[in-house]
Amino acid sequence: MQKIFNFKNVIILLLVIHFSIFLIYPIYKAFAGSLHDWNPLIGQYDFVGFENFKHVLTNNLFWSAIRNTFIFVFFSVLFRIGVGLGLAVMLHSKLAKFKGFFRAIFYMPTVTPLVAVSFVWVWLYDPQFGLINKFFGLDINWLRDSSWALPAIIMMTVWKDFGYAMVMFLGGLMALPEDVFEAANIDGANRWQCFWYMTWPLLKPTTLFVVITSLITYLQAYVQILIMTEGGPGTSTYVISYLIFEEAFVRYNFGLASAMAVILFVMIAVLTAALFKISGEGEMPL
Amino acid sequence: MISIRKALFNVVLAILALVTVVPFVWMLISSLSPNSEIVKIGGSLFPTPSTFQNYVDVHQNFNMLQMFVNSLFISILTTVIVIYTSSLVGFVFAKFKFRGRGLLFGVVLSTMMLPWAVTIIPRYEMMVDFGWLDSYKALVIPSVISGFGIFMFRQSISQISDSLLEAARVDGASDFFIFHKIILPMSRNTIASLAIFQFLWSWEDFLWPFLMISSQDKQLISVGLRMFNGRHGTDFGGLFAATSISIIPVIIVYIIFQKQFIAGIASGSGK
Numbered sequence: 001m002q003k004i005f006n007f008k009n010v011i012i013l014l015l016v017i018h019f020s021i022f023l024i025y026p027i028y029k030a031f032a033g034s035l036h037d038w039n040p041l042i043g044q045y046d047f048v049g050f051e052n053f054k055h056v057l058t059n060n061l062f063w064s065a066i067r068n069t070f071i072f073v074f075f076s077v078l079f080r081i082g083v084g085l086g087l088a089v090m091l092h093s094k095l096a097k098f099k100g101f102f103r104a105i106f107y108m109p110t111v112t113p114l115v116a117v118s119f120v121w122v123w124l125y126d127p128q129f130g131l132i133n134k135f136f137g138l139d140i141n142w143l144r145d146s147s148w149a150l151p152a153i154i155m156m157t158v159w160k161d162f163g164y165a166m167v168m169f170l171g172g173l174m175a176l177p178e179d180v181f182e183a184a185n186i187d188g189a190n191r192w193q194c195f196w197y198m199t200w201p202l203l204k205p206t207t208l209f210v211v212i213t214s215l216i217t218y219l220q221a222y223v224q225i226l227i228m229t230e231g232g233p234g235t236s237t238y239v240i241s242y243l244i245f246e247e248a249f250v251r252y253n254f255g256l257a258s259a260m261a262v263i264l265f266v267m268i269a270v271l272t273a274a275l276f277k278i279s280g281e282g283e284m285p286l
Numbered sequence: 287m288i289s290i291r292k293a294l295f296n297v298v299l300a301i302l303a304l305v306t307v308v309p310f311v312w313m314l315i316s317s318l319s320p321n322s323e324i325v326k327i328g329g330s331l332f333p334t335p336s337t338f339q340n341y342v343d344v345h346q347n348f349n350m351l352q353m354f355v356n357s358l359f360i361s362i363l364t365t366v367i368v369i370y371t372s373s374l375v376g377f378v379f380a381k382f383k384f385r386g387r388g389l390l391f392g393v394v395l396s397t398m399m400l401p402w403a404v405t406i407i408p409r410y411e412m413m414v415d416f417g418w419l420d421s422y423k424a425l426v427i428p429s430v431i432s433g434f435g436i437f438m439f440r441q442s443i444s445q446i447s448d449s450l451l452e453a454a455r456v457d458g459a460s461d462f463f464i465f466h467k468i469i470l471p472m473s474r475n476t477i478a479s480l481a482i483f484q485f486l487w488s489w490e491d492f493l494w495p496f497l498m499i500s501s502q503d504k505q506l507i508s509v510g511l512r513m514f515n516g517r518h519g520t521d522f523g524g525l526f527a528a529t530s531i532s533i534i535p536v537i538i539v540y541i542i543f544q545k546q547f548i549a550g551i552a553s554g555s556g557k
Contacts (some may be wrong), residue, residue, distance in 0.1 A: 006461070008378055008384065008461065009384075011374050011375060011378050012384065015390070018430070018431045021412075022409065022412075022428045022431075023393075023397060023400075023405065025408065026407075026408035027400070027405065027408075029407075029408035029411075030407060030408055040411060040414070087302065090295070091299075095291065095292050095295040095296070096296065097292075097296050102299055105303040105306055106303065106306055108306065108307065108537065108540065109309075111482075111486055111536060111537070112310075112533050113489055113490035113536060114492075115490060115508040115511055115512065115532075116490075116508070116511055116532040116533045117309075119515065119525065120310075120313050120529055123316075123525075123526070124312070128325060129324055129326070129522075131309075134331055135331060167548055216398075216401075219401070220401045220402060220403065223493075226492075241401075241403060244403045245403075245493070248406070249410075249497060257403075258407055260403070261401065261404045262404070264401050264404075265400070265403075272399065
């Protein structure tokens with residue numbers, strides 16, 4: 001007869017307890033809280049139905065945050081994958097020397113702490129002593145100009161994160177079957193044809209993985225905004241996660257913030273599911 | 287012809303590598319320069335490094351080193367605990383059958399997709415109710431279970447052959463013994479890559495310590511950096527020094543372990 005408190009059961013029990021306290025209950029509470037007028041500073045917790053959602057969905061700032069979020073996510077994912085894939089292909093090429101060294105360098109920004117790196121970029125963008133304006137001889141006040149602030153943040157984010165995509169694509173490239181490419185070479189396919197008709201389709205699972213993980217990360221990104229622009233100038237760099245941060249921990253409108261968190265949660269779930277579905281149906285026959 | 291192309295190709299790579307590291311180099315050089323040199327109008331691209339004073343000042347005016355030590359302590363503690371719990375739970379998911387295993391593992395996986403914004407408000411309230419504000423309990427205890435860590439260990443422990451574990455069981459080894467004497471030693475690579483990941487995540491975490499810790503002598507370095515910036519916003523030499531203090535150690539650790547680390551990420555992709 002087995003004891004009830006054996007090794008396996010104790011661990012499962014501890015896991016379930018931890019999950020219940022720090023995960024399941026908070027999720028329940030976030031959904032419940034989104035239906036309440038909830039302010040911890042004055043001890044308020046009154047049921048208001050869908051008032052919070054109504055308030056959020058009719059708020060202009062929320063919609064500009066949604067717009068900015070999609071711009072930020074779209075371009076960050078696009079350039080992260082573009083730069084990452086480009087460098088992976090270069091490092092995979094037979095022409096490249098010191099591959100390990102270059103790979104380590106390109107991956108370096110990815111491992112550095114985001115708060116600190118955001119500060120470094122605030123100074124790189126500084127109109128007076130920043131390296132970027134000095135080097136290119138520009139006169140742009142990157143983070144204080146509403147048309148440049150979001151692109152500046154995207155640029156910094158891509159610099160910080162392309163290394164991850166690069167390592168993923170390198171892994172994908174190394175797993176490709178060599179003989180197919182040799183056969184294609186013999187058949188007279190040029191390098192571009194090889195890439196477009198073979199490498200790229202074969203890298204689809206890797207691409208999908210990088211797109212989904214990037215999407216989940218960038219929809220929730222707020223640290224670079226908090227450090228570099230605090231949503232400004234005007235509302236030009238408000239993204240939804242920064243808005244949630246501000247609503248919750250600057251204004252202590254926990255109810256409104258929870259409603260936005262629920263909306264973000266649904267957005268992430270729907271986008272991820274949609275990506276899986278699209279890529280599953282559009283699988284290229286090879 | 288080939289060799290010229292090869293040389294050009296590698297020059298391009300080298301330029302791109304230079305662009306990648308320039309922000310760090312500029313930060314480090316600026317941290318060694320006096321303020322006047324950094325903000326000099328019409329100065330050269332890089333200030334001329336001449337002094338360690340910024341580092342001394344940052345320590346004396348702001349106790350940055352204390353925050354550095356705090357961050358080191360919390361990050362190492364969390365990392366050690368997370369590795370232990372992740373390998374235990376990963377072992378159970380990989381090698382034991384029980385009712386609800388699929389469902390529970392699904393929950394583990396879904397934690398990786400869950401936005402911080404959903405759980406952070408209720409968790410904040412919970413910590414207030416528990417009376418854990420301004421205590422390291424609030425930083426460590428909620429994060430001792432990592433969905434990502436469990437996932438990584440489950441993948442790697444699944445590869446260990448069942449017959450090996452069976453043989454140990456026949457010899458009378460307990461599950462506890464098998465875990466410590468067979469599973470853990472065989473998981474060295476997973477331990478190494480999770481260690482670096484988890485360390486970095488704890489090291490760079492901003493919002494949670496920002497919300498939980500209020501006394502300055504307990505504060506962590508990410509939050510400290512922002513506080514320092516708020517109070518000494520024009521002391522650029524000091525700012526560069528403070529930032530370097532939080533970035534350079536990570537880069538050193540990375541350079542030492544980068545081979546294992548990059549191998550770990552590529553294998554963790556679950557391709």
